[in-house]
Amino acid sequence: MSKRTSAPQEPANGGLSRQRRTYTIGELARMFEVTPRTIRFYEQEGLLAPERRGQARIYHEKDRVRLKLTLRGKRLGFSLAEIREVVEMYDAMPDGNARQLKRLLEILADKRANLERQLEDIRLMHRELDDVESRAREVLASLETESTGR
Amino acid sequence: MSKRTSAPQEPANGGLSRQRRTYTIGELARMFEVTPRTIRFYEQEGLLAPERRGQARIYHEKDRVRLKLTLRGKRLGFSLAEIREVVEMYDAMPDGNARQLKRLLEILADKRANLERQLEDIRLMHRELDDVESRAREVLASLETESTGR
DNA sequence: GCCGAGCTTTACGTTAACGTAAAGTGCTTG
DNA sequence: CAAGCACTTTACGTTAACGTAAAGCTCGGC
Structure with a gap:
């Protein structure tokens, strides 16, 4: 709360990023200005379920959207449990x-x-x-x- | 969050309550659907400063408004510290x-x-x-x- | 005079949402 | 191949915002 910097929230799409389609945890973290720890925590709480390539996490567009919605919900004061409730039923x-x-x-x-x-x-x-x-x-x-x- | 009941927030004024002008902690608690503990906590955090009659707390209209604004701030996701920051400067x-x-x-x-x-x-x-x-x-x-x- | 209701203080407990530190894995770059 | 960097797991620590329990005033009514 009360961040001086205006969070981008939706990264300036270079007009080509639909090619990549996958993200690392660090990339997502930078995009949304959260820490990797936060993203892992959300996974642990059942809000994300990224693909696993061995030990590594691979995030797709779907996961990015999930994270975006989650953070929006948070800004609106919903608890992670509440957000998960909707997300799970949606799935x-x-x-x-x-x-x-x-x-x-x-x-x-x-x-x-x-x-x-x-x-x-x-x-x-x-x-x-x-x-x-x-x-x-x-x-x-x-x-x-x-x-x-x- | 996610209360089923629609909180009154502003009690139905019986058209005469401007006479009383003072409230006990229990009355305020019922009005705003919080516990006395919450109200005492807000005082401890410097958000309220009710009059003291010996040991007892006496809340006036001013305190009631303060509490109302505080709870509104909370619903909007502000921390008590942030709310206090404004309140103190306002004072x-x-x-x-x-x-x-x-x-x-x-x-x-x-x-x-x-x-x-x-x-x-x-x-x-x-x-x-x-x-x-x-x-x-x-x-x-x-x-x-x-x-x-x- | 005592009882219960409602207030008080003190203090330890709890939950959500992460932070932080330690120790290991895996790739790619000089 | 060693170094570095980004990732991983595990686990304990921290903060905000109260909850809860214990023990003691105080006051109106019987």
């Missing part, structure tokens, strides 16, 4: 039974409600920030008038 | 020096940027949820056709 969808699917719809509605509340919170917070800022500017201005006006 | 504003004020403006800009990113995240997440949901409904529909259509 199990083709042969998911009705009960599972209805559960998934429940979860989605829940997350939607969460987003709605966040939107409202953001609106309110925005106004608060406006207030604080204008007050700060006022005081700042009065300080400068004081020192220049003598 | 120190009347006699804040220029350097402090400029720092405050920086922080505010930072938080604003954060909100912007969250808005974008929410938009994207919303579309994802739409996708997942429509897919789920499709599968669900096909399942029902299968069983009814025999």
Whole structure:
């Protein structure tokens, strides 16, 4: 939170990277500005399942998207467990039974409600920030008038 | 996160509560659906400073607003430390020096940027949820056709 | 006078989400 | 072939944000 640098989040595609299709853990880490440790942790928590070439991990486009969605979920305040819940059901969808699917719809509605509340919170917070800022500017201005006006 | 119940957050004002003006910790806790422990913790972290009548804490309207803003900040993913940073500067504003004020403006800009990113995240997440949901409904529909259509 | 409800302090416990250090594997480059 | 670099596993450490348990005030009601 409160990073000074604006994270790219979606790397500037050189217009050819659809060739490569695979990434190392370090590449992904740099892309999304996280550490390799974080990515391994997400795998351990069942959020990623990269191909294994012997001991080495090989990440494909699918994994990159997964990671992107995971990080987005995190920024929105979802826990890894919550994110995994959706991701797992999404994977199990083709042969998911009705009960599972209805559960998934429940979860989605829940997350939607969460987003709605966040939107409202953001609106309110925005106004608060406006207030604080204008007050700060006022005081700042009065300080400068004081020192220049003598 | 993922509460089924829609938190009131702003209690239905009976049209007379401006008389009381003070609250116990338990009342506040019920209002905002947190535990007293949480409220004491926020005080310990410098986010609240209720009046003390001997040993007892007495919360006024000001404290209630503080708590409300704190919880809102939390829902938006700010840490207590970040929230305190703003709150403290806000309190120190009347006699804040220029350097402090400029720092405050920086922080505010930072938080604003954060909100912007969250808005974008929410938009994207919303579309994802739409996708997942429509897919789920499709599968669900096909399942029902299968069983009814025999 | 004592009982229960609600408050208080003190202090140790818990969980999520990683950080960090140690020690080993594997490739490619001089 | 040795060195270096990026990767790997294992495992213990850390931080934030509380939870929980124990033990003690305080006050209104019976």
